[in-house]
Amino acid sequence: MSAPVVEVTDAPQSAATPAGATLREGAFGPARCLACRECGAEVELGPQYACPECFGPLEVAYEFGTVTREEIEAGPRNIWRYKSLLPVPTDIESSPNTEPGFTRLLKADNLAAELGLSSLWVKDDSTNPTNSFKDRVVACALSAAREFGSTVFACPSTGNLANAVAAAGARAGMKTVVFIPSNLEKPKQVNSAVYTDSLVAVDGNYDDVNRLASEIAGEEDGWAFVNVNVRPYYAEGSKTLGYEIAEQLGWRLPDQIVIPVASGSQLTKVDKAFRELIALGLVEDKEYRVFGAQATGCSPVSVAYKAGTDVVRPVKPDTIAKSLAIGNPADAVYVLDVCKRTNGAVEDVTDDEIREGILLLARNEGIFTETAGGTTTAVLKKLVETGQLDTELETVIINTGMGLKTLDAVADRVGPAATIEPTYAAFSATGI
Numbered sequence: 325m326s327a328p329v330v331e332v333t334d335a336p337q338s339a340a341t342p343a344g345a346t347l348r349e350g351a352f353g354p355a356r357c358l359a360c361r362e363c364g365a366e367v368e369l370g371p372q373y374a375c376p377e378c379f380g381p382l383e384v385a386y387e388f389g390t391v392t393r394e395e396i397e398a399g400p401r402n403i404w405r406y407k408s409l410l411p412v413p414t415d416i417e418s419s420p421n422t423e424p425g426f427t428r429l430l431k432a433d434n435l436a437a438e439l440g441l442s443s444l445w446v447k448d449d450s451t452n453p454t455n456s457f458k459d460r461v462v463a464c465a466l467s468a469a470r471e472f473g474s475t476v477f478a479c480p481s482t483g484n485l486a487n488a489v490a491a492a493g494a495r496a497g498m499k500t501v502v503f504i505p506s507n508l509e510k511p512k513q514v515n516s517a518v519y520t521d522s523l524v525a526v527d528g529n530y531d532d533v534n535r536l537a538s539e540i541a542g543e544e545d546g547w548a549f550v551n552v553n554v555r556p557y558y559a560e561g562s563k564t565l566g567y568e569i570a571e572q573l574g575w576r577l578p579d580q581i582v583i584p585v586a587s588g589s590q591l592t593k594v595d596k597a598f599r600e601l602i603a604l605g606l607v608e609d610k611e612y613r614v615f616g617a618q619a620t621g622c623s624p625v626s627v628a629y630k631a632g633t634d635v636v637r638p639v640k641p642d643t644i645a646k647s648l649a650i651g652n653p654a655d656a657v658y659v660l661d662v663c664k665r666t667n668g669a670v671e672d673v674t675d676d677e678i679r680e681g682i683l684l685l686a687r688n689e690g691i692f693t694e695t696a697g698g699t700t701t702a703v704l705k706k707l708v709e710t711g712q713l714d715t716e717l718e719t720v721i722i723n724t725g726m727g728l729k730t731l732d733a734v735a736d737r738v739g740p741a742a743t744i745e746p747t748y749a750a751f752s753a754t755g756i
């Protein structure tokens with residue numbers, strides 16, 4: 325039986341929907357409308373992303389039904405187990421996607437002992453289909469693009485997003501175009517180009533690439549830029565990190581969580597997920613603290629936090645943490661809101677500390693993270709050393725990406741301890 329269709333009228337259309345397209349009823353599950361984060365104005369669900377009243381960012385608002393732990397636990401071992409909490413249709417599992425999520429939550433006792441923490445966990449999102457947390461947000465954006473009838477699946481990216489969009493687009497059989505800064509790490513370029521023949525390298529930084537994407541979205545019909553004109557739906561995918569952490573802890577929230585910040589979307593959505601779980605009675609109400617992690621070479625949010633101001637000044641990124649190199653983060657002020665409200669903080673670390681962070685996680689826990697995870701691990705260490713984090717409380721850090729994509733960051737620091745002739749005498753002489 326095919327679902328009835330409703331005409332999209334009212335609010336202005338973005339380029340994501342070709343003219344005359346219609347939406348299926350229930351296309352966005354429990355989502356009720358889009359609401360402006362600045363003035364609260366509500367608009368109907370559709371391919372909008374900016375408030376028609378004040379141009380503020382729109383966010384998905386919900387009217388949840390009854391959701392039970394049992395119903396979630398009976399779901400698939402991917403993000404669709406939380407479909408009753410996401411802006412996706414109830415038949416989402418039947419349309420091809422990369423099925424990300426339900427990644428492992430590892431108890432990190434060695435790293436905890438090394439840093440003097442009583443209890444530490446690593447949420448390891450490097451095991452997603454294209455090895456970063458971006459597969460989660462892209463799966464939700466793909467669902468929206470499909471419902472809008474978009475013909476092109478696209479993004480501006482610092483690298484990982486392009487990988488996730490290219491893979492998901494290939495699986496969905498859509499024309500897929502991804503835009504990256506031309507100085508991006510080679511492995512991240514190849515990890516996109518294997519899935520699509522439309523990888524576009526732009527001579528400029530991410531903020532330049534992002535501006536270009538907005539321009540194309542305004543000119544071309546039917547292009548769904550996942551993090552531009554489909555951003556409200558895309559962003560909700562990060563909530564699943566929060567849901568999973570709570571479920572994997574046995575349906576409770578951690579006391580403290582450290583999250584890397586690029587645009588800041590992920591951090592704000594993990595907080596949104598925690599608040600939803602409390603409101604729905606799926607976890608006990610408790611206080612938790614959210615900490616943001618940035619690289620010093622691109623730390624506009626951390627700088628604002630430390631200066632005690634809400635005015636976030638854009639910067640020109642200069643850091644090895646390229647996946648976090650957004651100089652003008654869209655959700656910066658909301659990150660500051662969350663970290664202040666929850667009694668957390670935003671901290672930043674140098675490129676050398678990031679390299680050390682990668683090795684700290686690798687040597688203590690057997691997890692090879694990319695520069696973003698090196699940033700998060702190094703910030704965890706710094707928060708402990710500066711007394712900003714309570715070492716007696718249970719803490720979670722999110723590893724958002726995979727070290728094989730940023731080999732160069734540590735390639736000079738590690739390697740063979742010895743190169744020897746194939747004889748026992750030669751080995752013995754090494755003292756290993």
Ligand SMILES: *Cc1c(COP(=O)(O)O)cnc(C)c1O
Pocket residue numbers: 456457458484485584585586587588589590591647648694696697724725726
């Ligand atoms: C994109 C990205 C982030 C940050 O995501 P935002 O939601 O933009 O803050 C963190 N880590 C990795 C590996 C990423 O690719």
Ligand SMILES: [Zn+2]
Pocket residue numbers: 360361362363364365375376377378379380
């Ligand atoms: Zn508004």
